[in-house]
Amino acid sequence: MNKLTDHIVEQIIAFYLERLSEEERGELETWVNESTEHRDIFRKVLRVCHRLQLVMMDEEAKHIRELVLRECCNRSRGKRRRVLHWLGYAAMLVVMLGGGLVYYWTTRVMENTNAGQQVCVSGVKSGERVAVLQLASGSEIVLREDRFLEVDLGEGMVFQQDSVLSVDSLGTGEKVVLADTAMNIVRVPKGGEYKLTLADGTSVWLNSGSAMRFPARFSGKQREIYLEGEAFFQVKADTAYPFIVRTGGTEIRVLGTSFNVMNYVDEARVEVALLTGKVDFRDSLMEEGLKMMPGDVVRMNKDDRKVTVTREDVALVAAWREGYFYFDNMPMEELVVKLARWYQVDFLFATEKAKRMCFTGAVKKHEPLKEVLDLIEKTGDVRFIDLGGKIKIYQK
Structure with missing residues (x-):
């Protein structure tokens, strides 16, 4: 099989529909592996199948069906019967017969698709260290590993590179102590990750698609932040001022601990994995907090708020930061x-x-x-x- 034929097109469509026998699958794979050109054709026909399937209910799809059926009417009765068989088999797919027609539809569909939406697996790379810092004032600053920044957070604090620092620690001003403090937000986009150090010395690794709301300076009797997404914490020990993570209606209270928290909007659960120290996990519906020990993983179902505790290799749960x-x-x-x-x-x-x-x-x-x-x-x-x-x- 050295050229594109009706038979090959039908095999590719059957592959898309998962209707190939093992023998037919082997035959198709042999053809696909014969050359780079065959592999490119294989991918193009699959893309056309997929896009036509997605648009079969819109007005353009009706026009496509009319054109294809008109083309079928100009062919022999045998080929017309075969095309109609495939149309019924696919239910929502337009079957393209003949090399010229395949390339015509491939070109048509590809031209009508925004090039910026194309995904070529071989060209997709991993994420990078990037985040957006939204200040309490509302202004936003892009944070990157290769970009040195010193941002005035107010209240005698600055965000320098990736750490919240007191101005007096830089030798550039006097220490300011306030009774209350405004909250800033660090957002990590999809395809990104970011590590930062809070004013108390706590280190936080934020995973892709996560956001953390935190104060420039902790005040009062506890250190409190809000999380959406996933983060790993190494909390600076301070027995007088517990560190609290609030997420998804839960409260995680620690003194000096390393632990992982996950609460993505598109995940069905809240998950806490404790590596070192002790954690008090509490849901808004719980009468008493749940005392966690190193190696414990707590999972709470968001629908029924049911909580389970398991013993696991928690280092693997937090392997993403490594x-x-x-x-x-x-x-x-x-x-x-x-x-x-x-x-x-x-x-x-x-x-x-x-x-x-x-x-x-x-x-x-x-x-x-x-x-x-x-x-x-x-x-x-x-x-x-x-x-x-x-x-x-x-x-x-």
Whole structure:
């Protein structure tokens, strides 16, 4: 099979619909692996299938169907019957017969798609160290690893590089003590991560798609911050002033501790993993706080507020700050949420069964997406297909 034929087009469409037998799949894979040109054609036809499937209910799709059916009427009765068979089989797909028609539709669909929305897996790189600092005044400043900044937070405090410092510690002013303090926000976009040090010396690693609200200077009898997303904390010990993380209706109270907190909007649970020290976990509905010990992982379901405690290798839970994704028998549906957040790509599933397939392993966060997906494919039962705007997941 050295050229594009009706048979090959039909095989690619059947592959998209998961209707190929093992023998037919092997035949198609042989053709795809024969050359780079064949692989490019394979991806293009899949992208066309996907885009046509997404738009089959709009007005343009009606026009597409009319054109295709008109083309079919000009062919022999046998070929017309075959095309109608495939149209019914796909339910929502337009089947393109003949090399010229395939290239015509590929060109048409690609031209009508915003080039900025295209995703080429081989070109998708990992995230970077970046965040946006929103001051209490409302102004915003982009924070990058290669950009030295000194920002006046007011109240005798400055944000220098990645730390909140007192002006007097820099030798540039007098110490100012206030009864109350305004709150600032650090937001980490998808595809980013950021580490900063708060005014009390507590270090915070913020994961992709996270935000933390914090004061320039802690005041009163406790140190309090608000989190959305995921963060790892190394809290500066101070028995007189407990450190409190508020997130998702929960309160995490510590003195001097290292722990991981996760509460993303698109995740079904709040999760706290304790590495060192002691933590008092409390939900708004709990009468008493839950005392956590090192190695404990607390998970609270957001729907019913049910809380569970397990003993785990908590270092793996926080492996993201060391540059790794660690997946422990994680369903693919949950796994790709984390990949999408870091690589800023969208995934979709060919079947419900594909969502429930699980994967165990560790991959480096800073590897290109293609290498990460290749590793998961080699060790799992999944196949990733680049459709241009999205990555579709099939069961092998």
